[in-house]
């Protein structure tokens with residue numbers, strides 16, 4: 015093929031595809047379609063005849079099976095947008111060939127240095143070719159590395175017809191970074207049984223868990239009164255709201271928890287004397303943990319309200335998303351086959367839990383069970399983002415091995 019995984023990454027990162035949380039359209043920015051069109055063209059050249067972009071910028075394509083076996087249909091998924099956190103305009107990629115250790119100084123901004131003390135994973139990269147930016151933008155390897163890896167794996171399968179595989183589906187989404195990547199995906203049309211997002215980090219690390227997430231709102235109606243004549247009458251909703259926030263347990267906060275610990279996190283307060291509105295997010299890896307934290311928050315609020323007998327409170331819980339492990343555990347072959355593929359490329363698999371949600375968790379509950387595979391990227395969403403070509407190739411090899419394992423075990 016004309017392109018390898020590095021060529022592809024370099025081609026994709028120079029196309030600005032930053033998404034925009036302030037836009038309610040999907041895609042949130044039309045420029046995401048610039049990359050989508052290029053990917054469709056490339057898939058057509060590879061012979062994936064049904065490759066197309068839908069009106070929301072999502073790209074779908076099918077690599078037909080070349081085996082007689084009845085293999086489950088597997089989808090590989092990456093997102094085309096880059097994070098709003100840092101600019102993705104005018105990306106100038108910088109390739110450090112045959113890295114020999116030490117800090118990497120970015121050529122476009124002398125204050126930007128990828129220091130080995132802050133990026134200890136660089137120690138595993140001696141002799142590798144490392145892609146960075148010039149320091150003035152993010153790189154967008156999140157998730158263009160995933161796209162380059164899927165494309166390269168597909169090209170590998172197309173040019174090596176002796177590798178037996180079932181039907182492979184490709185899905186490239188928009189607006190993942192603003193939490194809407196799965197919103198307009200048509201799973202019926204996609205027609206896959208199981209999926210894998212290529213959107214992780216360090217090679218060997220696979221994510222089969224995400225947070226379970228709820229939102230809570232507390233609406234308080236106080237007792238308003240002219241401040242000159244309010245003795246014994248006024249119940250100021252600002253003070254009620256403040257009391258609730260002040261009593262939140264310090265050890266159940268994002269800033270004091272890690273690993274598999276959950277939290278209660280206030281994310282918004284608006285208040286006046288007569289009414290207050292509080293918003294929280296609740297996170298845990300198990301549903302019982304979520305329920306406990308909600309019960310705790312409710313009892314804190316009720317306790318506070320006993321000091322304000324004329325005021326009322328409404329406490330509302332809304333489901334946001336659920337730990338995808340609940341779905342993945344019903345189909346153990348998804349992870350079993352992945353673990354086998356990871357070992358076959360010479361890596362020791364490490365499963366980890368994402369303290370957040372992913373497109374994969376949304377897709378899992380929409381009906382496409384979908385763990386997350388490493389791309390090799392590091393320091394996402396920042397100008398210090400970096401990835402090595404050799405790690406990207408490991409991800410490509412993992413995809414190829416994975417489709418082989420599915421076919422062998424069918």
Ligand SMILES: [Zn+2]
Nearest residue numbers: 093156157213
């Ligand atoms: Zn991503």
